[in-house]
Amino acid sequence: MSGEPVAVTGLGAVSGFGWGVEELWRGVLSGASAIRDFHRFDHTGYRTHVASEVPDGPALDPEAGGPRLTLADRFALVAAAEALAGARLPERLEGAAAGLFFGSSTGGMFESEQFFAQLVGRPRRAPIGLLSAQQPCGPGDAVARAHGVTGPVETIASACASATLALGAALDALRSGEIELALAGGSDSLCRLTFGGFNALRAVDERPCRPFRRERAGMSIGEGAAVLVLESRARAERRGAPVLAWLAGVGASCDAHHMTSPDPQGEGISRAVAAALADAGLAPAAIDFVNLHGTGTPANDSAEARMLARIFGARAPALPATSTKGCVGHFLGAAGAVEALVTVLCLEHGLVHPTPGEGTLDPGLGVDLVVGAPRALPAARRALSTNLAFGGANAACVLLHPEAA
Amino acid sequence: MSPELLVPRLKQLLVSSLHLEGLAPESIADDEPLFSSRLGLDSVDALELVVALEREFGVSVPSEEIGGETFSSVRALADWLAPRLAAASGGAGR
Amino acid sequence: MTRAVVATGLGAVGPWGVGVEALAGCLAQGATRPVVVDRSAGYHAPGGARTALTASGLDLSALVPPASARRMSPPARFAVAALRLALADAGLANADHERTGIVVGTAFGPAFVTEQLLIQLLRQGPEAASPAAFTESVASASAAQMAMAVGARGPNLAITQRETSDLAALAEGARLVATGAAERVLVAAVDEMIPLLHAVLDRFRALARPGADGAEVARPFDRRRDGFLAAEGAAVVVLEAEPDALGRGARPLARLAGVVRGFDASAPAWDWGTGSGPLAATLARGLRRAGVAPGSIDLVVSGASGARRGDRLEAGVLTTLFGQRLPAVVAPKGTVGEPGGAHLAAALLAASGRAIGPTRGFEEPDPELGLRPSVAEKLPAPRRTLVSALASGGAATWVVLDAPEPSPARAV
Numbered sequence: 014m015s016g017e018p019v020a021v022t023g024l025g026a027v028s029g030f031g032w033g034v035e036e037l038w039r040g041v042l043s044g045a046s047a048i049r050d051f052h053r054f055d056h057t058g059y060r061t062h063v064a065s066e067v068p069d070g071p072a073l074d075p076e077a078g079g080p081r082l083t084l085a086d087r088f089a090l091v092a093a094a095e096a097l098a099g100a101r102l103p104e105r106l107e108g109a110a111a112g113l114f115f116g117s118s119t120g121g122m123f124e125s126e127q128f129f130a131q132l133v134g135r136p137r138r139a140p141i142g143l144l145s146a147q148q149p150c151g152p153g154d155a156v157a158r159a160h161g162v163t164g165p166v167e168t169i170a171s172a173c174a175s176a177t178l179a180l181g182a183a184l185d186a187l188r189s190g191e192i193e194l195a196l197a198g199g200s201d202s203l204c205r206l207t208f209g210g211f212n213a214l215r216a217v218d219e220r221p222c223r224p225f226r227r228e229r230a231g232m233s234i235g236e237g238a239a240v241l242v243l244e245s246r247a248r249a250e251r252r253g254a255p256v257l258a259w260l261a262g263v264g265a266s267c268d269a270h271h272m273t274s275p276d277p278q279g280e281g282i283s284r285a286v287a288a289a290l291a292d293a294g295l296a297p298a299a300i301d302f303v304n305l306h307g308t309g310t311p312a313n314d315s316a317e318a319r320m321l322a323r324i325f326g327a328r329a330p331a332l333p334a335t336s337t338k339g340c341v342g343h344f345l346g347a348a349g350a351v352e353a354l355v356t357v358l359c360l361e362h363g364l365v366h367p368t369p370g371e372g373t374l375d376p377g378l379g380v381d382l383v384v385g386a387p388r389a390l391p392a393a394r395r396a397l398s399t400n401l402a403f404g405g406a407n408a409a410c411v412l413l414h415p416e417a418a
Numbered sequence: 419m420s421p422e423l424l425v426p427r428l429k430q431l432l433v434s435s436l437h438l439e440g441l442a443p444e445s446i447a448d449d450e451p452l453f454s455s456r457l458g459l460d461s462v463d464a465l466e467l468v469v470a471l472e473r474e475f476g477v478s479v480p481s482e483e484i485g486g487e488t489f490s491s492v493r494a495l496a497d498w499l500a501p502r503l504a505a506a507s508g509g510a511g512r
Numbered sequence: 513m514t515r516a517v518v519a520t521g522l523g524a525v526g527p528w529g530v531g532v533e534a535l536a537g538c539l540a541q542g543a544t545r546p547v548v549v550d551r552s553a554g555y556h557a558p559g560g561a562r563t564a565l566t567a568s569g570l571d572l573s574a575l576v577p578p579a580s581a582r583r584m585s586p587p588a589r590f591a592v593a594a595l596r597l598a599l600a601d602a603g604l605a606n607a608d609h610e611r612t613g614i615v616v617g618t619a620f621g622p623a624f625v626t627e628q629l630l631i632q633l634l635r636q637g638p639e640a641a642s643p644a645a646f647t648e649s650v651a652s653a654s655a656a657q658m659a660m661a662v663g664a665r666g667p668n669l670a671i672t673q674r675e676t677s678d679l680a681a682l683a684e685g686a687r688l689v690a691t692g693a694a695e696r697v698l699v700a701a702v703d704e705m706i707p708l709l710h711a712v713l714d715r716f717r718a719l720a721r722p723g724a725d726g727a728e729v730a731r732p733f734d735r736r737r738d739g740f741l742a743a744e745g746a747a748v749v750v751l752e753a754e755p756d757a758l759g760r761g762a763r764p765l766a767r768l769a770g771v772v773r774g775f776d777a778s779a780p781a782w783d784w785g786t787g788s789g790p791l792a793a794t795l796a797r798g799l800r801r802a803g804v805a806p807g808s809i810d811l812v813v814s815g816a817s818g819a820r821r822g823d824r825l826e827a828g829v830l831t832t833l834f835g836q837r838l839p840a841v842v843a844p845k846g847t848v849g850e851p852g853g854a855h856l857a858a859a860l861l862a863a864s865g866r867a868i869g870p871t872r873g874f875e876e877p878d879p880e881l882g883l884r885p886s887v888a889e890k891l892p893a894p895r896r897t898l899v900s901a902l903a904s905g906g907a908a909t910w911v912v913l914d915a916p917e918p919s920p921a922r923a924v
Contacts, residue, residue: 191798269665288693405659
């Protein structure tokens with residue numbers, strides 16, 4: 014049941030390491046974490062005081078792009094512009110058969126909270142403008158508007174699996190011929206709702222998150238955006254586009270088990286991985302490394318370790334793995350996008366970035382986590398990236414080196 | 419407050435905070451396992467109950483206690499809570 | 513690999529009651545009961561819309577047992593109830609759902625629990641925040657509850673795309689069936705209408721305002737239209753591969769003959785744009801790709817809701833596409849409002865040959881639009897139906913539904 018791969022021809026990112034792909038790549042290779050004290054809102058009284066916050070930049074100037082843009086819109090717009098420029102595409106896409114598929118968990122919730130804080134205080138005075146792009150589709154719509162997309166525009170809001178599911182929707186739209194070019198990605202900003210929600214679930218680590226460590230105690234929230242330009246092979250070849258990687262397959266599944274806890278046996282995410290591999294027409298043995306969801310919660314990391322054992326068998330303990338969340342925190346609805354993007358960079362450079370985090374590797378998990386320094390894998394050709402969400406939604410994608418398709 | 423007096427209040431709190439509609443508080447046995455199949459409670463309920471306990475009694479429940487012996491039954495919860503309430507009221511003048 | 517996709521079951525709950533027959537009755541008779549929205553929280557500006565079509569009084573306990581509904585938000589209850597009805601309608605009440613996917617479309621997500629959580633966090637502080645409310649506040653919570661209710665272990669996703677969320681979900685559901693990623697997909701369109709949301713929509717002047725007689729009337733395509741009727745509820749459609757459905761002896765409601773999606777970049781973030789020409793071109797191209805000649809369409813179930821700019825855009829797209837050969841256009845949102853899934857359910861009913869009543873609220877043509885919707889009580893059963901939904905913010909989805917073969921209508 015496999016289908017054609019599609020070309021990844023452009024990348025754009027905004028993260029705790031800064032405004033751009035170069036800043037992100039340097040950051041993840043450094044072995045340092047962008048998870049630290051943050052200033053977006055007052056976090057007195059919360060269980061943790063660290064997050065990965067996007068540093069100030071010109072795009073946060075209220076006048077830049079119009080005062081009604083939310084933080085998540087601004088992250089998305091900067092990442093999309095970078096991705097299009099890198100793909101050597103024009104800023105306006107009216108002439109292309111283009112679509113947009115985004116993931117977002119909360120869209121403009123940060124701005125909605127300001128509205129709401131004023132509303133509960135002095136109801137009739139709250140400025141409605143704060144709500145103009147409140148919903149998860151805000152950032153995706155803003156990007157589609159800015160670049161004149163004329164085809165399908167869709168935001169998937171499936172919590173932490175959103176952006177990987179968006180990659181899957183984009184992949185199928187390209188394969189079917191509905192479009193030839195897609196902007197696929199996601200954007201989310203820090204907000205009290207998410208921060209407070211995970212705080213209430215006691216799922217946050219006081220320290221920067223420690224994926225796959227014995228001491229792991231929860232996740233760290235991050236913010237930012239990542240956008241990948243995807244093109245059909247025919248279009249990419251026709252225009253001589255730079256092919257950075259291939260998106261070869263996406264798979265999804267649901268645990269149908271519990272609202273917050275993954276199936277402890279890792280069975281649900283295993284089915285998503287198996288579906289992604291089948292979609293890519295690959296056997297598990299073809300995979301050279303894995304970018305895991307790796308939130309740093311005890312349950313997630315152990316479910317993923319079980320998945321590795323189920324899918325990769327005896328090879329699992331020697332399969333290089335990393336978690337980008339240790340570097341930039343959890344991007345929530347955009348997590349799958351930034352992790353796919355980083356996976357593309359790892360393939361391109363033949364380097365798997367280390368996963369920051371204090372403590373020692375949990376020997377019970379049997380995961381070959383890259384720590385300390387980047388690991389050189391110059392022959393790596395095929396990689397897997399996984400995401401697990403609230404409500405048991407799982408998604409995985411397979412990416413290939415430019416020479417592997 | 420003694421554990422005996424806390425037990426009925428805790429049962430009431432359990433039913434109201436977890437929306438156990440149709441369940442009579444007194445039908446919960448003192449030592450009935452809370453996270454059993456009959457009540458159908460899970461880890462999110464445990465956390466929800468913690469928020470209710472903190473609001474109702476002004477105590478702080480450390481994460482280590484949640485899901486452990488302390489939350490195994492209404493009785494265990496009352497035994498854990500009673501001395502902490504006594505300590506809190508004793509120190510109220512500070 | 514792509515497979516032909518058919519709809520084999522439909523379930524709905526909403527202000528009109530429980531079940532598709534209740535919806536059909538409401539569409540035929542226009543009997544809706546607007547409820548005065550509680551303004552005690554002080555969210556509303558003075559004046560403005562007062563009512564909404566709400567479903568809060570429905571007894572769903574037979575479909576969603578209280579023990580399982582304990583932690584569900586209102587939209588999740590609507591969705592699970594509609595899911596049970598849809599599976600029964602499809603003859604799949606006891607089916608195995610190992611490879612069943614779920615796609616939810618929701619314009620606003622679980623608004624009530626989100627409001628509760630924000631009040632807790634902003635007024636009372638982080639320790640007062642309810643963990644259960646947080647888990648139910650995510651837009652995909654309904655999708656998760658549906659999956660847990662029936663053990664649906666295939667792909668599971670939620671789409672938020674304003675007024676086109678329902679058709680966008682149908683489109684993605686069809687994709688998952690067509691590619692074989694799922695054996696069948698349960699597509700839900702679900703939303704709830706709470707005072708906060710009602711107040712916000714009204715402040716944006718999106719809702720129909722009281723007329724001289726005090727009634728708030730949505731007037732799709734009417735010269736005097738001034739907004740839509742706020743509604744809530746859920747509809748669930750069962751999608752299957754045609755050979756699977758026929759193989760098990762199911763009687764399809766409709767066959768999906770095409771899906772077209774587009775975007776109007778002229779739209780501001782919270783309103784409709786003016787790009788009817790480019791949208792019509794996208795629609796024409798998409799129909800051509802699907803092998804659907806506009807002339808073969810004999811009914812349009814329009815997403816026109818009474819919105820000032822939205823209906824103008826819709827009329828522009830339809831008149832550009834069809835020119836002088838415009839088929840009958842019915843806009844059920846004039847009766848049932850939005851969101852809440854009724855548009856999607858009405859479209860399926862119409863495509864399967866059921867009457868969905870006239871375009872209520874329409875009386876005076878708008879000379880600017882060049883389009884008069886149908887006000888006929890009953891139209892001939894269509895062979896091919898175009899369903900439209902244009903969203904504020906720019907997104908658009910159209911779905912083409914063919915009448916089931918060979919007989920045009922199922923026995924009631």
